[in-house]
Amino acid sequence: MVSQYMDGELGPDEKKDFDSHIQSCASCREGLEEIRVLHGLFASAERFPAPYGFATRVLANLEEKAGSRLRSLLSIRPLFLRAAQAALALVIMTVGITSGNLLLAERNDLIGQTAVQETFSLDLFQATPPDSIGGIYNTLMRPSHEK
C-alpha cells in the first residue's frame, strides 16, 4: 500500500483512507519516508544516452542483413535455371572453339605461300627482289617448265 501511495496508484477512496491511517501509524510513516528517499536517489541517478554513432551502427547492421538475405535468395535459384545457365555456357564455348578453328584454317591458306618470301626479304616494297635470299629461294623452287 505504501509503495502504491508513493506512486500515486491508489484510487481516491484508498488514498483518503491511507492519508488518515498514516497519521496514526508510525511504521507506515517510516516506510513511506524510506521509499521517498529511495525515489530521490533514483531521480538523481545518471541517465545514460545511447553512445555516439549507435543509430548509424544499427542502420549499417540492418543494411548488411538485408544484403546477406538477398545473396542467400540468389544462391537458392531453382535447378532448371542452373541447368539453363550451364547449357548456355556450353553453347558459347562450342561456338567459340569452332569459329576459331575455321578462321585459323583460312588464314593458313593465305599465308602459306607468302610467309617464306617475306621472311627472307629486306625490301619493304617488293616482297622478293631477284637478288635477295627470298628471290633465290623462289627461283630454285619455281617449277622446271618455267625455266
Added chain:
Amino acid sequence: MTFINESDLIERFKKGDPSAFEAILLRHQDRIYNLCRYMLHDPQNAQDAAQDVFLKAYRSLKDFRPDSALYTWLYRIAVNTCLDYMRKLRREAIKREPLTEDVPSDEPFPEQLYESGKITEALQLALQKLPEKLRMAIVLREIEDLSYEEIAEALHASTGTVKSRISRAREQLRHLLRKI
C-alpha cells in the same frame, strides 16, 4: 524542426519508406539504451542488447497494432531481449568459473558506494543483486517513469503482479542500501 506524428512514421515505414525507421530509432534510442544499461550494467552488453532490440523492432514493425504506444511495444521487446541476455551471461559465467562460488568477491557492497557518494554506481550494483523480474519492474518504474499499467503491458503481467514486484523490489533495495 517539424514534429512528425509517430503513427505517420509507422504508416510510412509500412509503405516502404526506410527513413521512417531511422526517425523512430533516433527518437527512442536513448530510453532503450538506458533501460538496457540499468538492466545489464555492462556498457558493451547494453549496447549489443539495445541494438538487438531495434533489429527485432525493424523485423516486426509491419505487424505493429496501434492499440498500444510504440514506446511500450519497444519496452516489451527490450524486456525480453534483456532477459535473454541475462540468461546467456549467466550460462557463460557458470561455464567460465564453475568452482568460484566460495571465493570472496572483491566487489564493493552497494552501501559502501552509497556512503562515498557514488549514487548511480550504488543503485546499479544493488539492482544487480535483485531477482531479474523485480529489477525489471523497479527500473521501468523509477528510471523510465512508466505507470503500473504500462509496466504490466511491457512485462506481459497483471497490474497486481506489477504492484507486488515493485513493492518487493523497494523492500530489498532498502535492505541493500541499509544506510538510507
